[in-house]
Amino acid sequence: MRVVVCVKVVPDTTEPKRLGDQNLLVRTGVQGAINPMDDYALEVALKWKDAQPELEVVVLTMGPEDTRAIIKKSLAKGADRAVLVSDAALAGTDAIGTAQVLAAAIRKIGEVDAVLCGVRSSDGESAVVGPAIAELLDMPQLTTCKEAELDGTARHVTATREADGALEVARASLPALLTVTKASFEPRLANFKGIQAANKKEIVGWTAGDLGIAPPTRKILVTAAGEPPQRPASQVLTGSASEVAQKLAQYLTEQKLV
Amino acid sequence: MSIIWTLAEIESGEIKGISHELITSARALADASGGRKVGVLALGHEIGGLVDQLAAMGADIVALADAPGLAQAPADVAARVLAPFLQGQQASTVLLGHTATGRDLAGRLAVRLGLGVIADATEVQVDGGKIVATRSIFGGGMWSRATSAGDGAVITIRPRAVTAGVLQSGRTAETLTMTVPDGATNRRVETLELKQETGTSISLGDAEVVVSGGRGMGGADKFGPVETLARTLGAAVGASRAVVDSGWRPHKEQIGQTGRTVSPKLYVALGISGAIQHLVGMRTSGTIVAVNTDAEAPIMKVANVAAVGDVHEIVPALVAELSRQGVGAGA
Numbered sequence: 001m002r003v004v005v006c007v008k009v010v011p012d013t014t015e016p017k018r019l020g021d022q023n024l025l026v027r028t029g030v031q032g033a034i035n036p037m038d039d040y041a042l043e044v045a046l047k048w049k050d051a052q053p054e055l056e057v058v059v060l061t062m063g064p065e066d067t068r069a070i071i072k073k074s075l076a077k078g079a080d081r082a083v084l085v086s087d088a089a090l091a092g093t094d095a096i097g098t099a100q101v102l103a104a105a106i107r108k109i110g111e112v113d114a115v116l117c118g119v120r121s122s123d124g125e126s127a128v129v130g131p132a133i134a135e136l137l138d139m140p141q142l143t144t145c146k147e148a149e150l151d152g153t154a155r156h157v158t159a160t161r162e163a164d165g166a167l168e169v170a171r172a173s174l175p176a177l178l179t180v181t182k183a184s185f186e187p188r189l190a191n192f193k194g195i196q197a198a199n200k201k202e203i204v205g206w207t208a209g210d211l212g213i214a215p216p217t218r219k220i221l222v223t224a225a226g227e228p229p230q231r232p233a234s235q236v237l238t239g240s241a242s243e244v245a246q247k248l249a250q251y252l253t254e255q256k257l258v
Numbered sequence: 259m260s261i262i263w264t265l266a267e268i269e270s271g272e273i274k275g276i277s278h279e280l281i282t283s284a285r286a287l288a289d290a291s292g293g294r295k296v297g298v299l300a301l302g303h304e305i306g307g308l309v310d311q312l313a314a315m316g317a318d319i320v321a322l323a324d325a326p327g328l329a330q331a332p333a334d335v336a337a338r339v340l341a342p343f344l345q346g347q348q349a350s351t352v353l354l355g356h357t358a359t360g361r362d363l364a365g366r367l368a369v370r371l372g373l374g375v376i377a378d379a380t381e382v383q384v385d386g387g388k389i390v391a392t393r394s395i396f397g398g399g400m401w402s403r404a405t406s407a408g409d410g411a412v413i414t415i416r417p418r419a420v421t422a423g424v425l426q427s428g429r430t431a432e433t434l435t436m437t438v439p440d441g442a443t444n445r446r447v448e449t450l451e452l453k454q455e456t457g458t459s460i461s462l463g464d465a466e467v468v469v470s471g472g473r474g475m476g477g478a479d480k481f482g483p484v485e486t487l488a489r490t491l492g493a494a495v496g497a498s499r500a501v502v503d504s505g506w507r508p509h510k511e512q513i514g515q516t517g518r519t520v521s522p523k524l525y526v527a528l529g530i531s532g533a534i535q536h537l538v539g540m541r542t543s544g545t546i547v548a549v550n551t552d553a554e555a556p557i558m559k560v561a562n563v564a565a566v567g568d569v570h571e572i573v574p575a576l577v578a579e580l581s582r583q584g585v586g587a588g589a
């Protein structure tokens with residue numbers, strides 16, 4: 001059995017973000033981290049591996065070469081190997097293009113029983129890449145999963161997912177794609193043994209050419225970007241609790257918010 | 259000129275609120291680009307009776323796919339039915355909600371139609387003959403405008419970002435029937451169990467008003483003021499990560515980077531400091547009210563109104579004051 005976890009290296013949320021040429025996010029020279037949701041996706045896969053050690057967990061990422069050091073952390077946590085798709089021609093690829101590249105890489109990895117993604121990336125914020133990969137690979141999908149069980153014998157995966165206003169337990173036949181939200185557990189940290197083991201694990205580098213695809217043409221153009229209009233300065237209400245409450249009630253009624 | 263397509267989200271035979279917002283957006287785009295038509299896609303079982311309502315919301319055309327296997331169809335099934343129809347229509351613009359249903363479908367449909375995706379738009383407009391979507395990026399720290407490079411786009415629109423238009427009863431729409439391709443309704447996903455969660459019945463995604471509580475509430479058993487104010491205002495309850503991690507509230511209520519993004523008309527933050535990871539989930543709200551003992555907390559800078567003081571004193575007084583004015587009476 002083999003599962004692929006798609007992880008994206010994103011600028012650390014606490015870092016100021018900058019837009020460069022063609023209004024694209026500047027990704028070089030910025031402190032990166034694994035997209036938080038992807039860390040949960042990896043944890044789901046590693047829990048499966050804890051229960052069935054023969055399961056192979058492959059981490060897949062598309063991004064600049066300098067993400068290697070960050071991807072290595074997922075190997076230290078227990079993933080078996082990693083694939084980094086890196087190609088100057090892929091810089092600025094949009095969501096659907098990213099899915100096309102990742103789907104091609106998953107085909108090349110081959111014999112994949114499940115693909116795990118985060119629900120959304122903290123910089124792309126589209127939540128589109130996972131379902132688009134599923135369509136390209138003709139897999140069913142279970143989105144916003146909090147936990148999941150993989151059953152290789154019965155060939156299905158069963159997940160508890162956040163549906164609108166309810167928790168749903170749903171099952172999909174394999175191969176399937178899951179997107180994972182903040183789970184009911186915390187991702188593990190790498191231990192010393194894991195960090196040492198990671199030194200011996202491989203991060204394979206592939207280009208678009210290695211995948212046998214032409215770099216996807218960009219379907220979406222970002223034409224403008226800017227700072228939002230400043231919110232008006234806060235109106236500060238102070239005084240006794242009942243004074244503050246009265247002023248607040250007055251504000252809400254005047255602004256027709258209640 | 260081609261039709262602007264959008265999707266009616268239907269649950270238990272009823273049209274969900276987001277559908278009206280989407281049709282309003284589609285209507286505005288259609289009218290601004292020289293008399294294009296608004297087409298609404300409706301998928302389900304025995305849904306023919308909904309056509310008049312969709313027409314009243316602004317649909318010119320309603321395309322129906324009606325089959326037993328299409329009620330609450332998973333995204334792969336929906337894409338298999340919708341894509342061939344939309345291809346036949348040479349659709350280049352499809353508006354979906356940035357909701358569970360819309361997000362699940364957007365990527366799949368775009369792949370099949372060869373379109374791009376612009377996700378989580380807060381506004382769509384016609385500019386120089388092109389459809390342009392505005393997004394709030396970096397958690398509301400910046401905005402960007404995006405447009406299709408040529409072929410068209412599937413655009414998901416943030417719930418509540420657009421105010422639904424006025425219903426025009428008596429409006430009529432042409433109906434079209436979508437062919438359901440052989441085998442299209444075969445399901446690879448099945449629901450085993452639905453656990454309705456307890457709590458207020460208003461879901462965060464639909465709420466016009468959200469009242470959130472943070473660590474400043476002081477404990478799982480001290481969330482009373484959050485719930486009472488939410489009931490008074492007809493609001494959904496939200497939470498910061500700190501309280502979710504402490505097990506005081508369920509994760510589905512978490513607002514922020516690792517929770518949900520909401521954009522209600524009114525967001526009330528009670529005992530929340532306003533860490534950047536929280537702000538990214540609520541910064542595009544219409545009006546923000548914060549109650550905090552610390553006048554210097556970051557949330558107080560973002561808020562339109564910053565009420566300084568103890569939530570356990572201010573909120574009960576506020577609820578009393580509002581009910582004196584008749585707000586929330588009978589709720």
Ligand SMILES: Cc1cc2nc3c(=O)[nH]c(=O)nc-3n(C[C@H](O)[C@H](O)[C@H](O)COP(=O)(O)OP(=O)(O)OC[C@H]3O[C@@H](n4cnc5c(N)ncnc54)[C@H](O)[C@@H]3O)c2cc1C
Binds near residue numbers: 512568
């Ligand atoms: C990768 C990552 C992802 C994250 N994702 C999220 C996310 O999705 N959502 C999120 O919310 N956070 C997220 N966080 C956590 C975030 O950084 C903060 O730690 C968290 O938001 C703090 O929650 P809080 O405001 O409830 O608590 P605190 O920061 O402890 O603030 C409590 C506030 O309550 C006030 N207070 C105390 N007592 C009272 C009282 N009696 N009356 C009124 N006010 C009072 C205090 O002055 C203080 O401002 C994330 C962090 C990381 C690193």
Ligand SMILES: Nc1ncnc2c1ncn2[C@@H]1O[C@H](COP(=O)(O)O)[C@@H](O)[C@H]1O
Binds near residue numbers: 037121128
């Ligand atoms: N460049 C990338 N490399 C690997 N995985 C990615 C990449 N971009 C997106 N993903 C995956 O797709 C998910 C959703 O991303 P997005 O659609 O950008 O919100 C992420 O959580 C990742 O799992």
